[in-house]
Amino acid sequence: MRPYRSVLYIPAARERALEKARELPADAIIFDLEDAVAADEKDNARALLAGVLATADYGTRAKIVRINGLDTPWGREDAAAFRGAKVDAILIPKVGSPADVDAVAALIPDVPLWAMMETPAGILNAAAIAAHPRLAGMVMGTNDLAKELGTRFRPDREPMVASLGLCLLAARAFGRIVIDGVYNAFKDDDGLRAECRQGRDMGFDGKTVIHPAQIPVANEEFAPSEAEIELARRQIEAFDAAQRAGQGVAVVDGKIVENLHAVTARQILSRASAIAERAI
Ligand SMILES: CC(C)(COP(=O)(O)OP(=O)(O)OC[C@H]1O[C@@H](n2cnc3c(N)ncnc32)[C@H](O)[C@@H]1OP(=O)(O)O)[C@@H](O)C(=O)NCCC(=O)NCCSC(=O)C[C@H](O)C(=O)O
Numbered sequence: 063m064r065p066y067r068s069v070l071y072i073p074a075a076r077e078r079a080l081e082k083a084r085e086l087p088a089d090a091i092i093f094d095l096e097d098a099v100a101a102d103e104k105d106n107a108r109a110l111l112a113g114v115l116a117t118a119d120y121g122t123r124a125k126i127v128r129i130n131g132l133d134t135p136w137g138r139e140d141a142a143a144f145r146g147a148k149v150d151a152i153l154i155p156k157v158g159s160p161a162d163v164d165a166v167a168a169l170i171p172d173v174p175l176w177a178m179m180e181t182p183a184g185i186l187n188a189a190a191i192a193a194h195p196r197l198a199g200m201v202m203g204t205n206d207l208a209k210e211l212g213t214r215f216r217p218d219r220e221p222m223v224a225s226l227g228l229c230l231l232a233a234r235a236f237g238r239i240v241i242d243g244v245y246n247a248f249k250d251d252d253g254l255r256a257e258c259r260q261g262r263d264m265g266f267d268g269k270t271v272i273h274p275a276q277i278p279v280a281n282e283e284f285a286p287s288e289a290e291i292e293l294a295r296r297q298i299e300a301f302d303a304a305q306r307a308g309q310g311v312a313v314v315d316g317k318i319v320e321n322l323h324a325v326t327a328r329q330i331l332s333r334a335s336a337i338a339e340r341a342i
């Protein structure tokens with residue numbers, strides 16, 4: 063189980079940021095060739111990134127390259143440049159249907175694919191996209207989605223909740239990783255923390271972030287807390303003891319613990335140990 067608490071976007075044209083990310087505590091990095099790179103920088107950014115990824119060591123951080131769409135002047139060259147690259151995934155922007163995944167899959171046969179969920183059609187087709195056999199992960203693109211829907215920013219994200227929920231359902235139905243969207247106000251830690259908590263409580267695996275200062279908040283909020291770990295241990299102990307006594311239900315802190323709760327508790331402990339290993 064690999065942690066994806068914090069997934070950092072880096073504009074691929076920013077050499078200093080590419081270098082700095084090697085020391086940052088992000089669980090994963092999205093090397094962005096798409097919206098964070100200006101049109102006249104696209105070719106330079108692609109060449110710079112290909113060189114960096116061939117030589118630089120990003121440790122245990124998952125390496126994900128966001129290419130441009132195949133309907134842009136740069137998408138096919140991006141796909142050709144990263145076909146066979148030693149990266150963990152290729153992220154396809156603005157996926158509207160499984161056909162968009164098919165098109166990239168045909169050009170890149172050997173790397174897991176992830177989908178940006180950020181268009182109304184993509185959200186409506188979320189289950190079919192998640193079901194694609196080459197798909198491993200989904201990332202919410204809440205900026206593009208807000209633009210397409212005409213949604214206003216609200217701290218509670220109420221207008222966005224239906225789209226977030228549909229993608230989460232789709233990802234979980236097919237066992238895919240699913241990461242929440244970015245929080246644009248990168249100096250507002252309290253706002254970020256509130257949004258992380260909302261995404262975590264919904265069930266997202268982590269949050270995409272745009273600035274190094276956002277990483278510790280996402281890491282903290284998407285990790286099981288000490289109290290959750292301690293409760294999980296006690297639930298497993300109580301449930302195992304109940305089973306040994308021939309019973310299917312235990313009670314911990316006045317609440318029932320059945321097999322399904324014990325499964326969740328074991329998942330919490332697995333996540334905690336994956337995070338602990340990641341920190342080494
Ligand atoms: C937002 C930024 C433009 C701010 O950059 P800057 O002014 O350089 O910030 P700082 O001076 O505070 O930077 C301090 C140091 O940190 C490094 N840095 C900054 N950002 C990053 C980063 N993303 N990764 C790694 N390192 C970073 C600086 O180089 C400084 O280092 P040092 O020299 O040692 O002091 C900038 O943060 C930025 O460009 N962020 C990424 C923006 C981005 O990727 N946007 C696209 C994705 S968001 C999106 O649209 C998702 C989706 O598609 C949707 O639709 O929602």
Ligand SMILES: [Mg+2]
Pocket residue numbers: 097178180203205206
């Ligand atoms: Mg976008």
